[in-house]
Amino acid sequence: MKRDYYEVLGVPKTASEQEIKKAYRKLARENHPDVNPGDKAAEERFKEATEAYDVLSDAEKRARYDQFGHEDPNAGGFGGFGGGGDFGFGDIFDMFFGGSSGGQRRNGPSRGADLRYDLTISFEEAVFGAEKEIQIPRHETCSECHGSGAAPGTQPTQCSECHGTGQIKVSQRTPFGVIQTARTCPTCHGEGRTISSPCKVCNGQGAVRTVKTIKVDIPEGSEEGLNLRYTGSGEAGQKGGPAGDLYVVLHVKAHKFFEREGNDVYCEIPITFVQAALGAEIDVPTLDGNVKMKVPEGTQTSTVFRLRGHGIPYRRGNGRGDQHVRVIVATPTKLTDKQKELLNEFGDSATEQQQMGKKSFFDKVKENIRDAIG
Structure with a gap:
């Protein structure tokens, strides 16, 4: 028993001409004998889809099919592969070979590969x-x-x-x-x-x-x-x-000293405890050579200083980025007894805030309690 043509193409009875054509194209691509050599089942599906399309793509045949189904008394049965509706040679060639049926030349000048x-x-x-x-x-x-x-x-x-x-x-x-x-x-x-x-x-x-x-x-x-x-x-x-x-x-290549971010460069410079406490003028390597940089007294570790115009040149336009210098305060090691004695004297004479360079943790706690009490 023949299957319903709409069912064969997978479209509703209200499908437009374009929807029917699109559905048939898909089935024809998948089941064409050239694509599936030796596959009898695919060949039968192709024939079945082609028969359905032959009928549903023709307005007159489709109207009779909608009225009488497969038992049209005037047609002697639907089917055959000769009609194909408006599915011409160009459509078939495009469907199966992905090109034009015009046999265009492909031997003209062509650009070389990049x-x-x-x-x-x-x-x-x-x-x-x-x-x-x-x-x-x-x-x-x-x-x-x-x-x-x-x-x-x-x-x-x-x-x-x-x-x-x-x-x-x-x-x-x-x-x-x-x-x-x-x-x-x-x-x-x-x-x-x-x-x-x-x-x-x-x-x-x-x-x-x-x-x-x-x-x-x-x-x-x-x-x-x-x-x-x-x-x-x-x-x-x-x-x-x-x-x-x-x-x-x-x-x-990565640099041993500088790191780049956009047109700015970053580096770290160690300074001594004395330089950080009393201030100093230190030599800082830049992309243009060493330059002098002032470290103010009381500088804390990880403080960042900016050297303007010592970064990367702008590729478009004039000017350069900046260099950012982060100072790291080094803790003294291998102290002599005399040096330890001097540091102890300093520790006994200096307040916690002087030594920390900022309010101590306990000072902050006391302030928060006073603020809470009001």
């Missing part, structure tokens, strides 16, 4: 810029034949098999009848032309493998992952097409 080179540079090179040389293996247009692939004095000729299209038409018998599909020409391999006298330098390929030396200008202020594009420095194009591009990706 290349990528990962370049590791030092922290200083990223900051101040540099010029580097890199070696790039790539294909270049053959200087002997200028990319034609043919020996000097000769020219490629049109393929006699496909007449320059790069494709040949192959007839196939399907449930729709006999249709033609386009296949790559076996004689010219889709090129649309043949070379009787290949170039001896490139063996008819039109390009040769070389190693190209390229100068890379690293701009000041470069950051990790920056892409530098060199137009036309990629793989050679084919049949007169333009060369691809080269992308140089920068990777910056």
